Structure formats: structure tokens, C-alpha cells
Amino acid sequence: DSGVTQTPKHLITATGQRVTLRCSPRSGDLSVYWYQQSLDQGLQFLIQYYNGEERAKGNILERFSAQQFPDLHSELNLSSLELGDSALYFCASSSQTSVNEQFFGPGTRLTVL
Amino acid sequence: AQKVTQAQTEISVVEKEDVTLDCVYETRDTTYYLFWYKQPPSGELVFLIRRNSFDEQNEISGRYSWNFQKSTSSFNFTITASQVVDSAVYFCAYGGTSYGKLTFGQGTILTVHP
Numbered sequence: 001d002s003g004v005t006q007t008p009k010h011l012i013t014a015t016g017q018r019v020t021l022r023c024s025p026r027s028g029d030l031s032v033y034w035y036q037q038s039l040d041q042g043l044q045f046l047i048q049y050y051n052g053e054e055r056a057k058g059n060i061l062e063r064f065s066a067q068q069f070p071d072l073h074s075e076l077n078l079s080s081l082e083l084g085d086s087a088l089y090f091c092a093s094s095s096q097t098s099v100n101e102q103f104f105g106p107g108t109r110l111t112v113l
Numbered sequence: 114a115q116k117v118t119q120a121q122t123e124i125s126v127v128e129k130e131d132v133t134l135d136c137v138y139e140t141r142d143t144t145y146y147l148f149w150y151k152q153p154p155s156g157e158l159v160f161l162i163r164r165n166s167f168d169e170q171n172e173i174s175g176r177y178s179w180n181f182q183k184s185t186s187s188f189n190f191t192i193t194a195s196q197v198v199d200s201a202v203y204f205c206a207y208g209g210t211s212y213g214k215l216t217f218g219q220g221t222i223l224t225v226h227p
Contacts, residue, residue: 002160031213043204043217056214088156100146100208102215104158 003027004105006091012111018079021108025072025093031055032074033094033102034066038087049074081112115140115207119218126195127226134190134221136205142166147181147188148206148215158204164188195225 003026013019025032034046045058049068060066063081068074078085088109092102116139126132138147149161162172164181172179176193192199202222206215 002157033213033215035215042219045214045216048213058214090158094213100148100210100213100215101160101163102208102213103160104150106157109156 002103002105004091004093004103006089006105006108008108009106010109010111012113013081014113015081015083017081017112018077019081019110021076021078021089021091021110023074023076023091023093023105025074025091026095026103029093029095029103030072031094031096032068032072033092034060034074034076035090035092035104036087037090037107038084040084043090046076078110083112086110086112115142115145115209115216117205117207117216117218119203119205119221121221122219123222123224125224125226128197129194130225131191131193132195132223132225134192134203134205134223136188136190136218138186138188138205138207140186140207140209142209144210146208146210148208149179149188149190150204150206150217152202152204152220154201161190192223195223197225197227199223200225 005024030051037043046060048056066076088107091105094102118137145166147164151159180189202220205218
């Protein structure tokens with residue numbers, strides 16, 4: 001158990017809908033990262049937050065947005081969903097002193113029908 | 114930009130065979146980190162090892178060993194006496210020091226047959 005929690009574990013929805021994925025980092029970790037794992041693109045970095053502020057952005061679509069709240073949990077919002085958004089979405093967290101040592105949550109499997 | 118290449122898409126071995134998973138990276142950074150993660154069929158990503166660019170010593174952990182060669186930009190992973198439980202997708206990843214994101218290779222699917 002990495003200490004990173006993600007909810008829900010599975011999510012099935014329809015095209016055009018909007019969903020929110022939630023992540024709670026390990027206790028004390030200030031950084032949260034979101035990654036998408038799809039068959040087409042592999043494992044890709046989406047976005048990073050550090051202590052509530054956006055720190056880095058990767059290949060994140062404009063339809064997607066994220067935020068990190070004062071209690072350090074993070075949410076990834078996916079809107080106007082398309083079939084191609086079906087993927088496994090991972091959240092990871094790291095400490096301030098070891099930014100590269102990322103601990104991954106169990107992932108949320110999103111299926112868009 | 115950094116790039117990680119795992120040329121072996123799939124590897125199939127019989128239990129007790131040794132197997133090496135290759136990883137080659139490209140970077141202009143002088144300081145960086147390299148990682149291996151395991152993704153079993155259950156889907157979670159399990160951290161295996163982190164190596165920084167200044168430490169080229171090989172590392173052994175039980176049946177696992179890692180060979181880091183900066184001269185060839187490679188960070189290969191060997192499983193000795195493979196077991197069925199080693200069946201998983203293995204990812205090599207690169208991380209810089211000024212930013213936290215990881216760049217992953219495409220992964221190698223390892224299947225160990227009994």
C-alpha cells in the first residue's frame with residue numbers, strides 16, 4: 001500500500017459527460033501528479049500540483065482540468081468525454097525533499113461508452 | 114526532450130529462466146533519476162528502484178538486479194530465476210531534478226510460464 005488513495009476505482013460513463021476523479025496524497029506529501037495510461041499513448045504525465053499551485057503541465061487536454069485543495073487532496077475533472085478518454089488514471093504524490101520518488105495510487109479506470 | 118525506449122514489447126520465458134529487460138534513455142540533463150516500476154495484472158504501479166545519474170554501481174535486490182551504464186544511456190533490469198509471479202508489465206522511467214514529472218517507456222510485457 002503506497003499510502004495514496006484514489007476514488008472511485010472504476011467509473012463507467014457516456015460520451016459527452018463530465019466526471020471527477022479524486023486523489024488523496026500520502027500524509028505529508030505536498031506534490032500531486034496525474035498520469036493517464038491508455039493503450040494508444042502509454043503512461044503519460046498530465047499535470048502536477050504543489051501545495052495548491054499548478055507546477056507543471058504535460059499533455060493535458062483543454063477539456064481536462066485539475067486542482068489541489070488546502071487539505072492537499074486533488075481532483076481531476078474530465079469533461080465532454082470522448083471514447084478515447086477511456087484509460088487508467090493514476091495519481092502519485094511525492095515529498096518536498098524527494099520530488100522524483102513518486103508513490104502511485106491504485107488508479108481509477110474510466111470507461112467511456 | 115527526454116525520451117525512454119523499451120524496445121522489447123513482449124518477452125515470454127519459462128519459469129527459472131533469467132530474463133533481462135532493456136531500457137535506453139535520451140537526455141541532455143547532467144543530473145537525473147531513472148526508475149523501474151512493475152504493473153501486475155491488478156493494475157497498480159509498484160516502485161522497484163530509483164537510481165541517480167551519479168551512481169553507476171549495479172544494484173541487486175534478491176532475484177532482481179539493475180545495470181546502469183551512463184556511457185550507453187542504458188538502465189537494464191534482470192530477473193534471475195524468474196517465477197510466474199513476475200508476470201507483469203515493467204516500465205522504465207526518467208525523472209529530472211528540477212521538475213517532478215516522470216517520463217515512462219512504453220513498457221515490456223513479461224510472461225513467465227510454469
